[in-house]
Amino acid sequence: MRVIKSNTINKLQILIGVGGLILGSLVYLIDRPPDQTYFVSFSKINISLFNTIPNLFGVIGNTLPDFLHVFSFILITAGLFSCKKRGYLIICLSWFVVDSAFELCQKFNTLPLRIIPDWFEGIPFLENTKNYFQRGTFDMLDLVAIAVGTTAAYFVILITSKMREMA
Secondary structure, three states, X not given: OOEOOOOOOOHHHHHHHHHHHHHHHHXXXXXXXXXXXXXXXXXXXXXXXXXXXXXXXXXXHHOHHHHHHHHHXXXXXXXXXXXXXXXXXXXXXXXXXXXXXHHHHHHOOHHHHHHOOHHHHHOOOHHHHHHHHHHOOOOHHHHHHHHHHXXXXXXXXXXXXXXXXXX
């Protein structure tokens, strides 16, 4: 991965990525029951808007978080490392593999459940790892959303990189 300029950060890519994570969080705050969302169910204050306002995302809310997760993390990573096209492809493919592996491990969870260390239980966020693989549901549409999110992120990277070069 060849870096264009040392210490250059593409703030627009990072901003778009963070915006995607915020939008994805809204799916969990508005459309999902609080007991099904880790960061909502363990919040000390009631941050859930479930059943308070109408379902905002509808059926797309089922796969939108998968799209936004890979999309956002690709853009944030790319924004931190100003690369050439090859580097951006590596970033996209790496996140695609990671997100796809997590989705597939919800279906084929025997190995992940065997290798998750017991000491994860006492660490915030990691304590939910076993539950993620035991109760998480595999959905082929989630894999499609991950693929589409990866592709969309690559094109956004190309566009925002060209915009930056022209500025």
